[in-house]
Amino acid sequence: MSYTRIIGSGSAVPDNVVTNAMMEAIVETSDEWIQSRTGIVERRISTDQNTSDLAYLAAKRAMEAAAVDAKSIDLLIVATVTPDMPFPGVSQLLQRKLNMHPITAFDVNAACSGFIYAINVADAMIRSGSYRRALVIGAETLTKITDFTDRNTCVLFGDAAGAVVIEPSDTPGIERVITRSKGDHEGLLTLEGYPLKQGFKTPQKPWPFLQMQGSEVFKFATRAMPEIINDLLSQSSYTMDDIALVVAHQANRRIIESSGKKLRIPEDKLFMNIEHYGNTSAASVPLAIDEAIRSNRLKKGDLFLTVAFGAGLTWGGALIRL
Ligand SMILES: CC(C)(COP(=O)(O)OP(=O)(O)OC[C@H]1O[C@@H](n2cnc3c(N)ncnc32)[C@H](O)[C@@H]1OP(=O)(O)O)[C@@H](O)C(=O)NCCC(=O)NCCS
The missing domain is CATH 3.40.47.10 (Thiolase/Chalcone synthase)
Structure with missing residues (x-):
C-alpha cells in the first residue's frame, strides 16, 4: 500500500435559509451589492444544530456512500474553528454520537484551509501503515461568531459540514x-x-x-x-x-x-x-x-x-x- 483514496463523501446544511432580502432587513445592504461583490444569494444559518450535529449528519452520509460502518473507522479528524465548546473537541463529541470504538480522534484548526490540512494529516497517517480507515470532516457554525450588526462580514458566512472516508489504496487517489x-x-x-x-x-x-x-x-x-x-x-x-x-x-x-x-x-x-x-x-x-x-x-x-x-x-x- 503506498497511496490513499476517498471512498465516500457526505454533507449537511441546516434547513434555515436566509436570503439576501432577509439580510436587507438586518443591516444596510442590498441583494444587488451582495450578489455582485460576492456571488452569494442565500446562506444557511443554524438555530438548533451545533457543529457536532452537522458533522454527525455529514459523517453518516459519507459512511453510507462508502458502505462502511462507524466501528471500522480508526482515525477521526474534524477541521473546525467553531467547535461546540473549547473541549471536548468536536471529534470526541462526534465519536460518542457515532458510538465509535476508542480510536485516535482530534480537531484541527487551520480556519478555512482546515479540511486540506486534515486531509494532509490523514493521508500521511494512513500511509505510515498505522491506520486503516479515516473519517475526515470539515464542520462549522460560523454564524455564531458573526456580528450581525457588521455589514462588512455578516452577509458572507454560513453553516455547514462535509465529510469524506479515506482508506489505503494500491493506485493513486490523494496524489x-x-x-x-x-x-x-x-x-x-x-x-x-x-x-x-x-x-x-x-x-x-x-x-x-x-x-x-x-x-x-x-x-x-x-x-x-x-x-x-x-x-x-x-x-x-x-x-x-x-x-x-x-x-x-x-x-x-x-x-x-x-x-x-x-x-x-x-x-x-x-x-x-x-x-x-x-x-x-x-x-x-x-x-x-x-x-x-x-x-x-x-x-x-x-x-x-x-x-x-x-x-x-x-x-x-x-x-x-x-
Ligand atoms: C468583503 C468583500 C466582499 C468586500 O468587497 P469589496 O469589493 O472589497 O468592497 P470594499 O471592502 O472595498 O467595500 C466597498 C464599499 O462597500 C461597503 N460595504 C461593505 N459591505 C457591504 C454590504 N454588505 N452591503 C453594502 N455595502 C457594503 C463598504 O462599507 C464600502 O463602502 P465605502 O466605499 O463607502 O467605504 C471582499 O473584500 C472579499 O470578499 N474579501 C475576502 C473575504 C474573504 O474571503 N474572507 C474569508 C477568507 S476565508
Whole structure:
C-alpha cells in the first residue's frame, strides 16, 4: 500500500435559509451589492444544530456512500474553528454520537484551509501503515461568531459540514497535498479569545466576533489560489487539461473567477455553489466536493484539484483522483 483514496463523501446544511432580502432587513445592504461583490444569494444559518450535529449528519452520509460502518473507522479528524465548546473537541463529541470504538480522534484548526490540512494529516497517517480507515470532516457554525450588526462580514458566512472516508489504496487517489501558513501579524482575519486574568478578577467581556479586513484578505486569496494550483500541477506530471474540475474554497465568486482567469481555466471547470451557502469555512471544500460528486460533476476516475485559503494565514490544496 503506498497511496490513499476517498471512498465516500457526505454533507449537511441546516434547513434555515436566509436570503439576501432577509439580510436587507438586518443591516444596510442590498441583494444587488451582495450578489455582485460576492456571488452569494442565500446562506444557511443554524438555530438548533451545533457543529457536532452537522458533522454527525455529514459523517453518516459519507459512511453510507462508502458502505462502511462507524466501528471500522480508526482515525477521526474534524477541521473546525467553531467547535461546540473549547473541549471536548468536536471529534470526541462526534465519536460518542457515532458510538465509535476508542480510536485516535482530534480537531484541527487551520480556519478555512482546515479540511486540506486534515486531509494532509490523514493521508500521511494512513500511509505510515498505522491506520486503516479515516473519517475526515470539515464542520462549522460560523454564524455564531458573526456580528450581525457588521455589514462588512455578516452577509458572507454560513453553516455547514462535509465529510469524506479515506482508506489505503494500491493506485493513486490523494496524489499530492500542499499546506502552507504564514503568521497574520496584521490581524487580517481574527477572532478574539479569552483575556488574561487581571488580579484574579474575571473581566466582563462582550461575546467575541470575527474581525476581517476584507480587501486585504481578498488580495491574499487571489494570490494564494493560483500559487497553489500552479504548484500542485508543476510538482506532478499533469496539466490543466487533465483536471476534470477545480473545487475551490467558496469565499467569493470573484476570487475564484479571478484565479481562473489568471490560469486560463475554462469556466466550466470551476465548481461553484457559493450562491446557496456563502462562506462555510472548513466545511466549504468537503461540501463542494460532495455536491460535485452527487451531481455527477465528478465521477469515479476523475482527477480534480481542490484549493483553500483562510485565517492564520493558511492556504493549501490537493490533487485527488476519485
Ligand atoms: C468583503 C468583500 C466582499 C468586500 O468587497 P469589496 O469589493 O472589497 O468592497 P470594499 O471592502 O472595498 O467595500 C466597498 C464599499 O462597500 C461597503 N460595504 C461593505 N459591505 C457591504 C454590504 N454588505 N452591503 C453594502 N455595502 C457594503 C463598504 O462599507 C464600502 O463602502 P465605502 O466605499 O463607502 O467605504 C471582499 O473584500 C472579499 O470578499 N474579501 C475576502 C473575504 C474573504 O474571503 N474572507 C474569508 C477568507 S476565508
